[in-house]
Amino acid sequence: MSIDILMPALSPTMEEGTLAKWHVKVGDKVKSGDVIAEIETDKATMEVEAVDEGVVEALLVAEGTEEVKVNAPIARLSGEGEQTQTSPLPPPGRSATRPPELGSPPPEGVVKVRGLGQGVSAQNQPVSAPPLVDKVPRSEPAPPPPAAPRKGEGSRVFASPLARRLAEQKGLDLSTMTGSGPHGRIIKADVEGAQPGAAKAPAAAAVAPRQVLSLEQMGIAPGSYDLIPLDGMRKTVARRMTDSVRDVPHFPLSIDLEIDALLAARARINALLEKSGRKVSVNDMVIKAAAVALMQVPEANASYTPDGIALHHHADIAMAVAVPGGLITPILRAAETKGVAAIAAEAKDLAERARTKKLAPHEYQGGTFSISNLGMFGIRSFNSIINEPQGAILSVGVGEKRPVVRGNELAIATVMSVTLTCDHRVVDGAIGARWLAAFKPLIEDPITMIV
Known part of the structure; x- marks a missing residue:
């Protein structure tokens, strides 16, 4: 057998x-x-x-x-x-x-x-998995039934991952639907407008799939470049970011923060931690401040779902880490409950294991809010793409000396620009502004993080 x-x-x-x-x-x-x-x-x-x-x-x-x-x-x-x-x-x-x-x-x-990492959800809770099959006599399996083909695509159904998830929840057959997205792609709106058991009427004119031209067709001579094949991570990042830009209505909100007090507090904390060999970074303090602000403005710690807005109980902060071949976002769970020293130790461990691809799935899936910091590269400000299904992502720039006006006087301060990119379905302009208003004093007067 x-x-x-x-x-x-x-x-x-x-x-x-x-x-x-x-x-x-x-x-x-x-x-x-x-x-x-x-x-x-x-x-x-x-x-x-x-x-x-x-x-x-x-x-x-x-x-x-x-x-x-x-x-x-x-x-x-x-x-x-x-x-x-x-x-x-x-x-x-x-x-x-x-x-x-x-x-x-x-x-x-x-x-x-x-x-070894299977069967764990984003909240470290067991999740359902296909049952394991005991020993049974081996026989030839029946071939799986082919999916109903869509016009011009053979057996492939051209749909965004979000649309696929929603269709599964509603019991819809994507092969019976015609998409209204770019190049006939089935998007969230198509699934939300469909009823279980009912097929959508075909579009009046099918949109031909976009033809991707080769470099040679665009005038680049063969042999004038080196081609690096796409690995699994790069393909996944490309697909998820493309889907997010297409499916999520997003907008940015930017403010400047004076961080001289934060830098002074960091120096004092690191002096206390010197004997332990640990250090706290500016990013660790940003993570703590973001988590506290999310507890103060819980509407910003949310995700859009077809059934309603999910308000998360904890601030599970996903921090963007650059790794060979792409980007990964390990998660600090319930960051609002941890001190900056604990956040620093956990963030360092997660980042090191992310770079060696040793993270378990529950350590990089299921965050409620993301932070991307490019300040170490000298970037002053930038807008990030939302990491769906999170409702917002914070982009953090470099802290640098800039002129500021205090009363009627001109002064010099260390200023850091941040941009909050929001999913307008969840975090509208007022909620995003309220969150930034809560975040700003936590950074400019760090003692308020522990009050």
């Missing part, structure tokens, strides 16, 4: 990953809990455990294979005493395996493997 091991979903949004390394070989005996492989997603590298016992009969996917779909068979176990046979591995590179559709139940005779 053979059992197939399937590519696991290590996070709720994972659709594919890279099989980075095998920890077993053909003929090895494994038992439940043994680490058998390392899977690399767009954000992290995670160890994977077996959930059943047996002998490795075949490794179906080679180390280094990219774009292995969730639920695709990656290895095969045989029962004790059964003869194993070596199965040739596909060459490293992109996987040619076509797995069942994401979300479909695994076929008979297969078993999932468990990722």
Whole structure:
């Protein structure tokens, strides 16, 4: 009796990953809990455990294979005493395996493997996961039913991730809908206007998909550039940011802050922490101030949903960290409850593990508010793209000496510009202005953070 091991979903949004390394070989005996492989997603590298016992009969996917779909068979176990046979591995590179559709139940005779970070939600609570399949006689699985094709796209349904989530919640079949977004893309408004069981009438004129020209077609000579292939992280960042710009009505609000008192407070805090070897940064104090301000203006600590506005109980602050190949936002949970020293230690640990792709999914998914700081690069001010489904993101610029007017006198102060980009469906102009009004005194007079 053979059992197939399937590519696991290590996070709720994972659709594919890279099989980075095998920890077993053909003929090895494994038992439940043994680490058998390392899977690399767009954000992290995670160890994977077996959930059943047996002998490795075949490794179906080679180390280094990219774009292995969730639920695709990656290895095969045989029962004790059964003869194993070596199965040739596909060459490293992109996987040619076509797995069942994401979300479909695994076929008979297969078993999932468990990722060490799987089964945890953004709030560190267990989440539902597809049941593991016990040993059963292996049989040929029936092919999954093909999705209804949309005109001009074969079997692919062209829809934003938000539209897909809303359609699933409402029980809608996206293949029966025609999108009103750019190039016929199904967007949130299309799903909100549809009724379960009802298909939308086709648009009067279908919009042809946008043709992407090659560099040569745009006049750039072949051989005059180096092409770096897109990795999983870069593809994910590109897709999510494009969807956010298209689907989220956003606007910026900017103010200047005098931070001389904050810099003085930071110096005193670091003097107290000197023996411990820890240091607090300006960004750590910005995180604390943002969290306190979110508690003072809870309407800004919110997310838009089809059923209403979700007001979050804690300020789970996502901080943008640049990593090789893209950007990741590890999260400081309930930051309003922590002192700046604790925030500094946690932020340093998260950033270091983010750069080595060692974060678990619950450590970078599910924040309620984001902060992006480019001050260390000398950027004075900028607007960030909202990290959906969060309602706002704060862009922090460099602190620099600038002339300021105090009464009728001209003075010099260290000034830092910040910009709050808001999702207008959740954080309108008045709410955003109130939040900035609460945030400003916390930065300019840091003692107020602990009052």
